[in-house]
Amino acid sequence: MTAPSQSLDAPEHVDYTAISDTLYRYAAGLDLGDADLLTSALTEDATVDLGPAMRRIGYDFPPLTPRESVVTTLVGAVGPLDTSHSISNIRTTVDGDTAQAWAYAQAQHYLPGLGSQPDQTRHALMMNRYHAQLVRDGNRWRIRSLTIANAWFDGDPGVLLGAP
Template sequence: MTDHTLQLLVDRAAIADTLHRYAAGLDHGDADLLTSALTEDATVDLTPATGKIGLDFPVLTPRETVVGVLIPAVGPLDTSHVISNIRTTVDGDTANARAYATAQHFPPGDGPKPDRTRQALMMNRYDADLVRDGETWRIRRLTIDSAWFSGDPKILTGE
């Protein structure tokens, strides 16, 4: 195995970890974990996904705004984001990652109750530009588009 191949494997694992930190930060309402996945000038654009389900949601930038908006909006919900099918292209200290994210949302406290059926299930496509920050990869730009949606979109607005 060459040094280049080994570095590529390490980078791909670290990039996957970055996407997982982003999702886990949302699922656990953990601002520090979410922050660790983003550059200071990060931009998160959910408008392709939210627009398809009738929600008016702004593009979020920088990191302080991303965390300040997403943690109060998603953190209290009973959510689970599953990141899969990660494909990466690495070019030195920059990379692009594309992945699927299945995200299940229930109102706070309703997730574990089998008699609760009000939910919002999304299959999203992530397109992320990342940069290497020392040993850590961070998302500089994330665009989220929805492949399909099922349920009540008002759950995502706290209604």
Template structure:
């Protein structure tokens, strides 16, 4: 699940063009995950949708299993956007913080692992909340000059609060 290579870049330091290209890819790869988080936090449909490939999959089942929930595998960008934003907009305020990103690029595909701390508060009663620390395993594909998520698996290391109040 984790990207565990012993260095950040694979391009030889003597090849400036290759280093720049790899750094651009890595920035765009990380940005796909940032668009995922901020799109949710702002309830911005366009920004959130821009994180995903049309045939993307979002698998929240490993995380939800920690508190006994059984959500379906979400398939397709439109389904993911409609489901997540529909579940949160007007009901749940969120903040997502991405840390410890590790990236491996292989041509037009990439793998990203990161830790995401996600705070969820019920809008009507902010005393009901769930704070989650989730490892993310992300497969991405190149889409022109940017990268998009093809598959995202979210696990959970720990949580506090009431995830069932947020997610059901």
């Protein structure tokens, strides 16, 4: 998928910043295992499709929907891991109260409690491409649909499942 180029005026910059914050809330919710923060980034009918990323490394993972299922599944699976999701290269298009965003998400994963050990080499490092469809909810944007595709992977896929 190719995101359009953009030049922002002041109102568009406000939307861009708010949309970026939505992606940051999503990532921080994962890293902190914070269900409330993750919930704040998603609509009630949200769908998160990790299938394209997970199939690339050998796992079949169905789309998650609605928000309650997304949050429960992701906080349960990713929350216990030592993770760091960094969002970058955000591009947006806004059409009234709907928007699309494209971004890169580099995500480092270690087994619980091992991420800060300097001798720990077992990890799962992913560079993913996010494509989000968002809707305006008052002064905030929320993700209605997020598709995550993998650009590259390094490490042990078993770490993503908490496999010892």
